[in-house]
Amino acid sequence: MFVPTVAGKRFLTNQLRKSPQFTRMLTSHAVIFSSHGEPKDVLKTHTYEIDENNIKPNEIVLKTLGAPVNPSDINQVQGVYPSQPEKTTQLGTSEPSAVGGNEGLFEIIKIGSDVKGFQVGDWAIPTSVNFGTWRSHALCEEGKMMKVPNPEQSKQAGKKQGLTINQGATLSVNPLTAYLMLTHYVKLTPGKDWFIQNGGNSAVGKFASQIGKLLGIHSISVVRDRPEIEELKKELKEVCGATQVITEEQNNSKDFGPQVKQWVKETGGEIKLALNCVGGKSSAGVARKLAPNGLMLTYGGMSFQPVTLPTSLHIFKNVTSAGFWVTELLKSDPNLKRETVDKIVEWYTSGELLDAPSKENQWGDQDLAQVFIDAVANSKSGKQLVKF
Amino acid sequence: MFVPTVAGKRFLTNQLRKSPQFTRMLTSHAVIFSSHGEPKDVLKTHTYEIDENNIKPNEIVLKTLGAPVNPSDINQVQGVYPSQPEKTTQLGTSEPSAVGGNEGLFEIIKIGSDVKGFQVGDWAIPTSVNFGTWRSHALCEEGKMMKVPNPEQSKQAGKKQGLTINQGATLSVNPLTAYLMLTHYVKLTPGKDWFIQNGGNSAVGKFASQIGKLLGIHSISVVRDRPEIEELKKELKEVCGATQVITEEQNNSKDFGPQVKQWVKETGGEIKLALNCVGGKSSAGVARKLAPNGLMLTYGGMSFQPVTLPTSLHIFKNVTSAGFWVTELLKSDPNLKRETVDKIVEWYTSGELLDAPSKENQWGDQDLAQVFIDAVANSKSGKQLVKF
Numbered sequence: 001m002f003v004p005t006v007a008g009k010r011f012l013t014n015q016l017r018k019s020p021q022f023t024r025m026l027t028s029h030a031v032i033f034s035s036h037g038e039p040k041d042v043l044k045t046h047t048y049e050i051d052e053n054n055i056k057p058n059e060i061v062l063k064t065l066g067a068p069v070n071p072s073d074i075n076q077v078q079g080v081y082p083s084q085p086e087k088t089t090q091l092g093t094s095e096p097s098a099v100g101g102n103e104g105l106f107e108i109i110k111i112g113s114d115v116k117g118f119q120v121g122d123w124a125i126p127t128s129v130n131f132g133t134w135r136s137h138a139l140c141e142e143g144k145m146m147k148v149p150n151p152e153q154s155k156q157a158g159k160k161q162g163l164t165i166n167q168g169a170t171l172s173v174n175p176l177t178a179y180l181m182l183t184h185y186v187k188l189t190p191g192k193d194w195f196i197q198n199g200g201n202s203a204v205g206k207f208a209s210q211i212g213k214l215l216g217i218h219s220i221s222v223v224r225d226r227p228e229i230e231e232l233k234k235e236l237k238e239v240c241g242a243t244q245v246i247t248e249e250q251n252n253s254k255d256f257g258p259q260v261k262q263w264v265k266e267t268g269g270e271i272k273l274a275l276n277c278v279g280g281k282s283s284a285g286v287a288r289k290l291a292p293n294g295l296m297l298t299y300g301g302m303s304f305q306p307v308t309l310p311t312s313l314h315i316f317k318n319v320t321s322a323g324f325w326v327t328e329l330l331k332s333d334p335n336l337k338r339e340t341v342d343k344i345v346e347w348y349t350s351g352e353l354l355d356a357p358s359k360e361n362q363w364g365d366q367d368l369a370q371v372f373i374d375a376v377a378n379s380k381s382g383k384q385l386v387k388f
Numbered sequence: 389m390f391v392p393t394v395a396g397k398r399f400l401t402n403q404l405r406k407s408p409q410f411t412r413m414l415t416s417h418a419v420i421f422s423s424h425g426e427p428k429d430v431l432k433t434h435t436y437e438i439d440e441n442n443i444k445p446n447e448i449v450l451k452t453l454g455a456p457v458n459p460s461d462i463n464q465v466q467g468v469y470p471s472q473p474e475k476t477t478q479l480g481t482s483e484p485s486a487v488g489g490n491e492g493l494f495e496i497i498k499i500g501s502d503v504k505g506f507q508v509g510d511w512a513i514p515t516s517v518n519f520g521t522w523r524s525h526a527l528c529e530e531g532k533m534m535k536v537p538n539p540e541q542s543k544q545a546g547k548k549q550g551l552t553i554n555q556g557a558t559l560s561v562n563p564l565t566a567y568l569m570l571t572h573y574v575k576l577t578p579g580k581d582w583f584i585q586n587g588g589n590s591a592v593g594k595f596a597s598q599i600g601k602l603l604g605i606h607s608i609s610v611v612r613d614r615p616e617i618e619e620l621k622k623e624l625k626e627v628c629g630a631t632q633v634i635t636e637e638q639n640n641s642k643d644f645g646p647q648v649k650q651w652v653k654e655t656g657g658e659i660k661l662a663l664n665c666v667g668g669k670s671s672a673g674v675a676r677k678l679a680p681n682g683l684m685l686t687y688g689g690m691s692f693q694p695v696t697l698p699t700s701l702h703i704f705k706n707v708t709s710a711g712f713w714v715t716e717l718l719k720s721d722p723n724l725k726r727e728t729v730d731k732i733v734e735w736y737t738s739g740e741l742l743d744a745p746s747k748e749n750q751w752g753d754q755d756l757a758q759v760f761i762d763a764v765a766n767s768k769s770g771k772q773l774v775k776f
Contacts, residue, residue: 082704279699284694298699298702298703299703300699300703301699301700301703306672306696306697306698306699307696307697307698307699307702307709308694308695308696308697309694309695309696309697309709310694310695311667311686311688311689311694311695311711312689313711314686314695314709314710314711314712315686315687315688315689315711315712315713316470316711316713316716317711318710318711318713318716319711320708320709320710320711321695321697321702321708321709321710322702322706322708322709323699323701323702323703323704323705323706323707323708324702324703325703325704325706328704328706
């Protein structure tokens with residue numbers, strides 16, 4: 001049960017006050033918001049106590065190992081994201097509030113008497129979004145968590161390496177997005193078929209190139225031109241496994257089309273899938289390279305331009321344009337998340353897949369909300385991970 | 389068999405010259421093109437003779453009743469349309485050539501000994517595109533034609549009225565496009581659900597409103613604002629059965645959204661389908677009004693702007709954007725054409741569906757190519773039908 005320490009002291013029953021376990025309460029620091037706005041204005045630390053000796057038979061107690069700041073987490077706090085956690089007073093807040101954060105890695109530190117899926121020491125990630133991962137500890141039903149191997153377990157299973165905290169804490173969004181876009185919609189024939197993507201240097205883009213290579217699917221990554229373009233091409237090809245890397249100028253150039261056709265012809269396949277996280281003319285460019293009946297999946301809009309598709313591609317090439325939102329897809333299919341997480345974990349622990357590095361922020365004795373507020377502010381310079 | 393009269397005289401065998409049927413040859417005037425360009429530059433009349441007493445057992449001889457000029461016919465001649473008839477010398481042309489035109493209504497005037505599906509006097513339309521309908525007569529295998537009732541047959545079947553030549557000759561493109569877009573992709577619940585379309589005053593748009601009403605589906609037609617907007621709204625609602633008619637300004641206005649939501653709420657349904665023949669911001673406007681998981685079908689691009697879709701509609705509302713091309717759909721499913729033609733004919737002969745009037749051009753003793761060249765030139769002022 002939750003025992004609030006601040007606003008909700010009235011919930012502390014006399015019975016509990018008298019119990020010998022009273023001194024064993026675990027204090028959780030949670031970053032909450034009760035209204036929407038800029039994170040620096042609305043995020044606050046709320047502390048509450050978890051009575052770890054009085055948990056229900058199906059409950060588990062978690063210690064957070066790490067939780068990242070995703071753009072969607074920020075948008076959620078701002079109130080501009082369609083998926084929102086329910087605001088409640090369950091944690092003893094005076095106003096209905098929600099805990100921020102959707103991704104995170106947790107260690108199980110206590111299990112209820114009927115818990116079947118976990119042992120103390122196991123690692124876990126939330127089964128669904130809106131768990132509220134920006135907190136030091138949590139109490140929940142075991143079904144809310146999905147086990148992933150801790151390093152000791154990976155070692156015992158003969159794996160090359162264990163998951164890092166960064167890998168575990170950032171498993172659910174970017175790698176799953178890349179993997180599911182490549183596998184869930186279009187049948188791509190290994191060794192032959194291709195996908196094309198813009199934002200080839202984004203986190204999802206790098207995962208897509210890597211996973212494409214692991215699956216035997218060729219890829220063309222479109223990136224913005226820049227002074228160090230040759231170094232970037234080299235990195236995306238040699239480290240991330242992109243088959244070809246082209247610039248946005250080439251993506252939008254008619255003259256470059258025959259080169260792309262030549263690459264594809266050499267493998268005897270087709271470009272059946274385009275991944276778009278940019279929009280505007282970049283989306284038109286990648287869509288134009290699709291084979292007849294191809295699919296473009298849009299999962300982001302970094303240019304803030306709408307998705308743009310030449311009419312003739314729709315009518316005469318039967319190109320379809322659809323959206324991808326990992327949250328919605330997995331909400332309707334929890335088994336798919338389990339399978340996909342297992343696949344990614346397998347590649348991480350075999351050393352075949354590289355994660356996207358995060359900037360680490362260690363929580364010590366600072367105000368936890370301030371740690372996340374700073375991490376939000378620093379997000380522009382790269383993905384931030386708060387370690388506990 | 390084809391017996392060319394001009395360039396191909398060498399094909400006239402001695403045997404035929406001696407036969408008593410030689411004088412019974414039927415002269416067909418065909419509008420052909422051997423290279424692509426503007427119709428006035430490349431369309432030519434080619435005459436050839438059909439030896440109607442020496443047809444194969446599975447062949448039929450046709451007299452053309454009417455053939456329209458569609459935009460796609462013009463684009464085909466210009467060489468900018470992806471579906472093209474094969475150019476051959478079968479009709480005795482000196483260069484490989486194709487006969488223009490894809491839609492038309494024909495009367496069967498002679499049948500081969502094994503023909504099962506037709507009798508002399510029956511009416512028919514081509515089973516597929518690229519038949520080459522711009523000619524006065526034709527000889528083909530019976531499978532190339534699909535029977536439709538002639539007025540006498542409709543009368544005998546107790547129908548209110550027979551097909552007109554305009555209805556029969558323009559059956560395959562616009563009414564089928566409207567019907568198939570409304571029925572082939574999304575399940576719309578009669579009495580509850582809605583579709584929205586731009587180009588509400590176009591030929592397909594008017595068919596869609598009418599067919600929507602016949603199927604019990606509510607519709608919102610978007611039209612450009614104009615001085616006589618109230619008359620147009622009245623016509624589209626009262627004659628064509630559009631449930632609501634709005635302007636492009638309203639389509640693009642956020643303030644108008646609640647009004648649309650209110651209309652839809654009153655029927656307890658959803659806007660599950662958007663039909664787009666305009667593109668640009670008009671396509672974004674109709675797509676925005678779709679319910680979650682809605683589909684936008686693009687079948688034209690009158691604004692010459694690409695299809696534009698706000699990124700969030702793809703990602704967070706799971707809106708899909710696809711193309712519709714009646715040619716490609718029916719190529720892969722001939723039974724679907726039969727069923728759909730029957731449905732449209734049923735509505736025409738019951739008097740429930742109004743056709744789009746065409747400007748009629750009667751062919752007499754003029755050069756047939758010139759008749760079609762003039763019709764192409766006049767197409768800007770309305771759809772042209774050549775009657776024979």
